Amino acid sequence: MVSGTSATESTLPDQGDRGGLLSRSFLGLLVTQFLVALNDNMFRWLVVPIGKDLVGQDLALSLGGACFLLPFVLLAAPAGYLADRFSKRRVMIGCKVAEIVIMTLGILVILSGNIYLMLIVLFLMGAQSAVFSPSKYGSIPEIVRPDRISAANGLIGMTTMFAVILGTVAGGTLYDATTLSKHVLVFEADVSRSGLIADQVRLLGYRAQKADSVERAMELAAGGKTRMVLAGPTAPGGDAVVRIAEAAGGVPVARAPEGPEIGSRRYGKLLGELVQQQIGAPHESVFGERVLPGQHRWWISAFALIGVAVLGWGASLLIGRLPPANRERRFPRNPAAQTVRDLTHLVAHRPLFLAALGSAYFWSMGVLAQLNIDKLARPELVTEQRYVSYLLAVLMLGIGVGSFLAGKWSGGRVEVGIVPFGAAGISLATMLLWTVPAGTGEPFSAPYWWVCFWLVGLGVAAGLYDIPLLAFLQEKSPDRSRGRLLAASNFLSFCGMFLTSGIFWLLAARPSPLEVPRDASSWKAALVGVANWFLSLPLGLSARS
Numbered sequence: 001m002v003s004g005t006s007a008t009e010s011t012l013p014d015q016g017d018r019g020g021l022l023s024r025s026f027l028g029l030l031v032t033q034f035l036v037a038l039n040d041n042m043f044r045w046l047v048v049p050i051g052k053d054l055v056g057q058d059l060a061l062s063l064g065g066a067c068f069l070l071p072f073v074l075l076a077a078p079a080g081y082l083a084d085r086f087s088k089r090r091v092m093i094g095c096k097v098a099e100i101v102i103m104t105l106g107i108l109v110i111l112s113g114n115i116y117l118m119l120i121v122l123f124l125m126g127a128q129s130a131v132f133s134p135s136k137y138g139s140i141p142e143i144v145r146p147d148r149i150s151a152a153n154g155l156i157g158m159t160t161m162f163a164v165i166l167g168t169v170a171g172g173t174l175y176d177a178t179t180l181s182k183h184v185l186v187f188e189a190d191v192s193r194s195g196l197i198a199d200q201v202r203l204l205g206y207r208a209q210k211a212d213s214v215e216r217a218m219e220l221a222a223g224g225k226t227r228m229v230l231a232g233p234t235a236p237g238g239d240a241v242v243r244i245a246e247a248a249g250g251v252p253v254a255r256a257p258e259g260p261e262i263g264s265r266r267y268g269k270l271l272g273e274l275v276q277q278q279i280g281a282p283h284e285s286v287f288g289e290r291v292l293p294g295q296h297r298w299w300i301s302a303f304a305l306i307g308v309a310v311l312g313w314g315a316s317l318l319i320g321r322l323p324p325a326n327r328e329r330r331f332p333r334n335p336a337a338q339t340v341r342d343l344t345h346l347v348a349h350r351p352l353f354l355a356a357l358g359s360a361y362f363w364s365m366g367v368l369a370q371l372n373i374d375k376l377a378r379p380e381l382v383t384e385q386r387y388v389s390y391l392l393a394v395l396m397l398g399i400g401v402g403s404f405l406a407g408k409w410s411g412g413r414v415e416v417g418i419v420p421f422g423a424a425g426i427s428l429a430t431m432l433l434w435t436v437p438a439g440t441g442e443p444f445s446a447p448y449w450w451v452c453f454w455l456v457g458l459g460v461a462a463g464l465y466d467i468p469l470l471a472f473l474q475e476k477s478p479d480r481s482r483g484r485l486l487a488a489s490n491f492l493s494f495c496g497m498f499l500t501s502g503i504f505w506l507l508a509a510r511p512s513p514l515e516v517p518r519d520a521s522s523w524k525a526a527l528v529g530v531a532n533w534f535l536s537l538p539l540g541l542s543a544r545s
Contacts, residue, residue: 021151025143028318032092033136034159035312039099040129041167042174043106043305044068047118049175050110050293052202065501067119069494071127076491077338079131083483084326088135088142089319095132096313102128103305110301113292134486141474141482142322150415150471154407157467161400161459165393174301179293183207183225184275187217187244188232188256196262197232197271204272214240221248228279233258252278326480342488345481352476355469356489358419362466364496365426369395369458394452398459405460406467416468425461429454 020026048064082091102124109117136156144152184206188194191212198208209226211217214236220226226248231241233256245253257270294301332338347353373391406418433454436447477485 020144020148021155023143023320024318025320026140026152028315028320029092029136029139029143030155030159031315032096032312032319033132033156034163035308035315036095036099036129036132036136037160037163038167038170039103039305039308039312040068040125041164042171042308043103043125044122045168045171046174046178046294046301046305047106047110047115047122049172050118050179051115063119064122067123068126069497071123071130072133072490072494073498074335075127075130076487076494077332077335077342077484079134079490080342080484080487081329081332081338082131083134083138083487084324084481085329085331086324087322088139088325088483089316089322091135092132092139092319093313093316095128095135096309096316098128099125099309100306100313103309106305107298107302110294111298113295130490133490134483137470137474137486138325138477138482139319139322143320146475149475150410150468151407153467153471153474154403154405154410154463157403157406157463157470158400161396161403161463165396168392170304174304175294177300178296178298180296183209183227184279185217185220185226185229185244185248186210186232186256187229187235187241188212189234189236190232193234193262194232197230197256200262200268200271201230201275203268204275206275214244217244218247221245226251228275229253230275231255254278325482339488339491342484343491346485346488349476349485352473352485352489355416355472356485356492359466359469359473359489360492360496362462362469363493364500366399366462367497368500373455391451391455395455395459398456399463400459401456402460402463402465403467404463406464409464410468410471416472418464418468422461422463422465422468426458426465429458429461433458 044064051064102121105124106118106121109121140152140156141149184201186194186198186201186208188197188210189212194210194212198210201208207225209220211220217229221229221244228251229241229245229248231253235241235255241253245251254274257267257274259267261267346356370392373395402422406422409415409418433451436450436454473486473489474482
């Protein structure tokens with residue numbers, strides 16, 4: 001059992017002073033954290049596509065992910081200190097004020113056109129979220145009654161996932177609304193080759209659409225955005241390409257070179273010279289000045305990002321007074337040493353440590369799933385990136401539903417007995433994903449729908465797995481050290497996310513002497529193995545609680 005402080009030692013509200021799920025404080029917390037997750041993802045997925053245009057896809061994705069996640073590792077100890085030493089309400093309000101300032105800086109650096117300054121602001125946004133997190137989760141047992149902790153975590157988890165989905169979509173929408181890139185229609189019968197050519201067109205700063213049939217090319221051309229038709233080496237020639245160009249309004253036509261190797265730097269240079277000769281530089285100019293991605297109608301992004309931050313600040317004011325949990329705690333002058341002490345303190349509470357490991361597994365698997373969905377889907381299942389994004393949204397939707405069900409099924413208490421069923425569901429859903437046959441590249445085909453179905457199941461199982469663990473950590477943590485324990489748990493989670501990302505990058509790189517298989521089936525098999533290996537963890541936790 002985990003020991004806590006006595007009533008005379010704690011300055012926290014008595015159980016009778018804590019409310020239900022409709023109390024003003026909890027609703028304020030719910031709205032505040034929803035808007036934090038919304039703005040985090042909206043800004044991140046505005047900056048990352050801008051980075052793709054300016055420095056290339058791989059570098060933008062890796063730097064964007066690292067800049068946002070790194071603060072959660074570096075600031076674990078200070079975040080735990082703030083959550084224990086000061087009122088969690090004050091910490092959350094302070095984070096929201098900081099978010100307004102950071103979003104204002106974000107708009108200014110987008111106008112500067114310097115991607116590295118944008119990444120610094122993305123790091124600051126991650127730092128704000130890292131400080132906010134322990135206070136957010138630590139405040140739940142101080143705001144709601146013990147019999148509502150599981151349900152509260154379920155609602156927090158569900159709304160967070162919906163905010164992630166909405167923020168991801170909104171970030172991409174802001175990018176589209178504030179970028180004047182020129183569209184190139186890549187017409188190529190070979191699906192895999194068209195993907196490679198389109199990726200290189202995007203690296204040059206242009207927008208690319210792909211079509212592997214005349215009918216699909218005519219449909220895209222009629223949309224009115226195409227500025228050039230780029231026929232691939234094996235695309236039908238003659239009248240077909242001319243008709244596509246006419247459907248787009250008489251745009252110029254060129255045929256992509258057959259060599260050198262598609263995807264090489266030399267090929268990209270030749271492609272860039274060809275496209276620029278036909279339609280000029282990648283980005284439009286306004287009043288004679290070049291407008292970089294994100295700078296056209298920038299006020300739309302400013303209104304959205306700063307507006308959401310201000311609304312979040314207003315919502316945080318609804319949270320009721322929360323006294324500091326430990327006024328005597330001193331600031332960690334050596335954050336690294338303090339993180340080690342916090343981890344040691346967490347290990348000393350074995351059930352909490354096992355719950356933290358389980359939560360770290362959840363987030364690590366979440367990153368692996370996010371990275372792996374693209375490998376699963378392209379190019380056999382679908383060819384266009386937007387349909388891959390739908391798969392990610394489906395997974396997030398499932399996690400939201402699972403989070404809600406976990407809170408509902410806990411029945412007014414922290415029910416870790418649900419955790420083994422969630423873990424088993426993760427393994428089963430992943431194994432069933434392995435059985436889906438390769439598609440034809442057409443969206444909404446039967447294999448695509450089956451993948452959607454099993455991703456929903458995977459998400460529901462993941463929600464059932466994680467929410468009871470979070471509730472367990474919150475309820476069983478001693479009042480005076482809850483912040484540092486939750487911060488230590490966050491540290492484990494984000495270290496796991498970094499480690500998983502690194503392993504994925506190594507496996508996705510060019511074949512090593514170990515000749516690691518790279519086809520989709522091997523990725524899904526790896527997921528099954530990892531999920532089943534961790535299945536014993538929640539079972540052990542359930543037995544000890």
